[in-house]
Amino acid sequence: MSDTYRVRASSWASLFDCAHRWEGTHILGMRMPSSPRAQLGTAIHAATAAFDEAVLAGQAIRPVDVAPVLVDELTSPDREVDWSADELTRRDAERIGLQLVTRYCLEIAPRYHYVAVELEVVPWLIDCGGGIVIEIRGTLDRSRARADGTGVGICDLKSGVNAVSQGRAKTKGHAPQIGTYELLYERTTGQAVTLPADIIGLKTSGAPEVAVGQIHNAREQLIGSDDSPGLMDYAADMFRSGLFPPNPTSHLCSAKYCARWRVCKFKDDQP
Ligand code: SF4
Structure with missing residues (x-):
């Protein structure tokens, strides 16, 4: 059992x-x-995915054709949105989102030959020991697989106020997700990921910017060896023990981003 x-x-x-x-x-x-x-991020990702899926299917498509996808996500979201939570209005979100989606479609997407958009993965069962199993499933949300004739690599779209800095997409902190996606892609398709991952940054503050950054060897953080455990080993320990440690230094440790904030005794809420 x-x-x-x-x-x-x-x-x-x-x-x-x-x-x-x-x-x-x-x-x-x-x-x-x-x-x-x-929610702006969700809307941008939905519109860019609609564009890339159409291109992958061989359809003629323009940025303006996916604008309704973005607008729909902002005006009729699937989940509750607290529009009073920050200074971004729905109108501004729409303006910024349309600029970024257009720039992505015209400047970034044509650089790539995508072979999969938000791929649905074959579930990955990880035996943690002690009768505990993790099943990772779903889709590679916000990601694409690209091919360049020499191999395959992951492209991951990241939107946010700090997604681009000094003309480059921010890559720091993204290796665990990229490594997971690379492993899931390989398990699902049987095809090795041999190219570095491209992070495609879409900056939602100030003047909207789009840029690319690269991550090499993301999988090394995930997979351990006999003398050096990887993140998957730490994850197995957490599920087996039931102890999920806090990290009050996380940049998402705030009432705005953490659903556990109100009751979490580990949060650092000092001014
Ligand atoms: S409030 Fe607690 S659970 Fe939430 S991010 Fe901070 S440390 Fe983690």
Whole structure:
């Protein structure tokens, strides 16, 4: 008899940021409304995915054709959005989102030959020992696989106020998610990922910017060896023990982003 935890592939990497927050959301079911900026990100990702899927299907498509996807996500979201949570209005979100989607479609997407958009993965069962099993499933949200004739690599779209800095997409902190996606892609398709990952940054503050940054060898953080455990070993320990440690230094440790904030005794809420 085993206990199986079903985990969405897109949530997995956030376990390694603050495991306590991840446990609150994904095991204990704590929920909070989406922030305006998070919803802007959802809208941008939905519109860019619609564009890339059409190109992959061989359809003629223009940025303006996917604008309704963005607007729809902002005006009729699937989840509750607290539009009072920050200074971003729905009108500004729409303006910024349309600029970024257009720039992505015209400047970034044509550089790549995508072979999969937000791929649905074959579930990955990880035996943690002690009768505990993790099943990672779902889709590679916000990601594409690209091919260049020499190999395959992951492209991951990241939106946010700090997604681009000095003309480059921010890559710091993204390796656990990229490594997970690379492993899931390989398990699902049987094809090795041999190219570095490209992070495509879409900056949602100030003048909207788009840029690319690279991550090499992301999988090394995930997979351990006999004398050096990887993140998957730490994850197995957490599920086996039921101890999900807090990280009050996480940049998402705030009432705005953490559903466990109100009841978490580990938060650092000093001014
Ligand atoms: S309040 Fe901070 S430390 Fe506590 S669960 Fe949330 S992010 Fe983690």
